[in-house]
Amino acid sequence: MANAQATLGFIGLGVMGGPMCRNVASKHAGDVIAFDMNADAFSALEGTRARQAASVAEVADQADVVFLSLPGGPQVERVCLGEQGLVRGKHRPDAIVDLSTTTVASARAVAVQLKNLGVAFADAPVARTREAAQRGELSIMVGADTDLYARIEPWLHYMGSDVTHCGDVGCGQVVKLINNALVFENTMALAEMMVLGERAGVQPEVLLDAVSKGSGDSFVLRNHGRRAMLPRTFPEKSFPPEYVLKDLSYVSELAAQMAVTARVTELAQRYYTATAKAGYSGRYFPAVIEIIDQGIEINDSEGSAASAQEKTEPHSQVKDTVASLSEGRRHG
Structure with missing residues (x-):
C-alpha cells in the first residue's frame, strides 16, 4: 500500500x-x-x-x-x-x-x-x-x-x-499507443465524412448531432469533432501533428516487431505529415480536416518511417x- x-x-x-x-x-x-x-x-x-x-x-x-x-x-x-x-x-x-x-x-x-x-x-x-x-x-x-x-x-x-x-x-505503453492510434485514425475518418456530408448538402452540425445518436457516435465525434473540426479551431499549444506522428511511429515500430501490417496507421501517418507541412505545424491535430477539405495530396512515402531522432539520439x-x-x- x-x-x-x-x-x-x-x-x-x-x-x-x-x-x-x-x-x-x-x-x-x-x-x-x-x-x-x-x-x-x-x-x-x-x-x-x-x-x-x-x-x-x-x-x-x-x-x-x-x-x-x-x-x-x-x-x-x-x-x-x-x-x-x-x-x-x-x-x-x-x-x-x-x-x-x-x-x-x-x-x-x-x-x-x-x-x-x-x-x-x-x-x-x-x-x-x-x-x-x-x-x-x-x-x-x-x-x-x-x-x-x-x-x-x-x-x-x-x-x-x-x-x-x-x-x-511495457504493457501500459502498448495500451496507450493503441488508444492514441485509434483516436488519430478515428479523427481522420470523421474529418473525411464531415467534408463529404457538407458537400452532399448536410450541415456539419446537423451531421454530428444525427450521428451522435446512432452507432457512429464516439469520443472523437463528441470532443475533436464538435470542439475543433466543427468551428475549424486549431489552437497552438495543444496536441500538434508532430506529436501525432511521433506516437504513430511508436505504433509502427511495435507493429513491425509483432509482425503486424498496420496499413491504417501508415495512411494516418501520411495524412498527418501532410497536415504538418500544409501550415498546421504546432497546431491542434484535428486540422487534418483542412487537408481533406482542400484536397491536398498526400505522398505515399510520407510518414512511414519512425523518427530518426527517437531511434538514434x-x-x-x-x-x-x-x-x-x-x-x-x-x-x-
Whole structure:
C-alpha cells in the first residue's frame, strides 16, 4: 500500500504534467517536490504545498517515488539514467513512475537498467484531455509488477479516475499507443465524412448531432469533432501533428516487431505529415480536416518511417534534455 507520508517527486510541469502534479500536491498528505527546466512552469502549482527543486538531482535526493511527465523516450532515459539523472547521486528514489508516452522497447529497457540499480519502474501513460488532467479524471494505463502496482495505485488516483493494471512493464505503453492510434485514425475518418456530408448538402452540425445518436457516435465525434473540426479551431499549444506522428511511429515500430501490417496507421501517418507541412505545424491535430477539405495530396512515402531522432539520439547529460520538457503533452 502507498505510504501517505512518502515524499513524492514530480518532473515535467507542462500541459499535462502541470495539472497532474497540482492534483498530487493538493491531495497527498506528505511532501511533494517538483522540477521543470522552465522555472515559470512552477506557476501551475501556486497555492499548493509543493516545493520547487533546482535540479533533477535535488528531486532524487529527497523523493521516495518520482513521477515523470516528459516529451518522449529519450528524455525519460536521460532523466532516469543520464550523468545527472535520478540514479546518479548518493540517494536514489525507491521507484520511478513514468506518465509519459514512449516506445514499449524503451520502457522495458529503462526498467531493466533501473532494476539492476535497485530502483523499481512502472510505465503509466495517461489518456484524455488537459481538462481531464485538471479535474483529476485521466485514464491511466499501468505496466508494473503486482507489488509495485499495489503501492502506486492510490497515488495514481490523485490524477486519474480510471486506473488500469495492463500487465508487466511495457504493457501500459502498448495500451496507450493503441488508444492514441485509434483516436488519430478515428479523427481522420470523421474529418473525411464531415467534408463529404457538407458537400452532399448536410450541415456539419446537423451531421454530428444525427450521428451522435446512432452507432457512429464516439469520443472523437463528441470532443475533436464538435470542439475543433466543427468551428475549424486549431489552437497552438495543444496536441500538434508532430506529436501525432511521433506516437504513430511508436505504433509502427511495435507493429513491425509483432509482425503486424498496420496499413491504417501508415495512411494516418501520411495524412498527418501532410497536415504538418500544409501550415498546421504546432497546431491542434484535428486540422487534418483542412487537408481533406482542400484536397491536398498526400505522398505515399510520407510518414512511414519512425523518427530518426527517437531511434538514434544518444544519452547525454540531463542539462541537455530537450527544452520542451516544460511543454509536456496532451495525451490523446
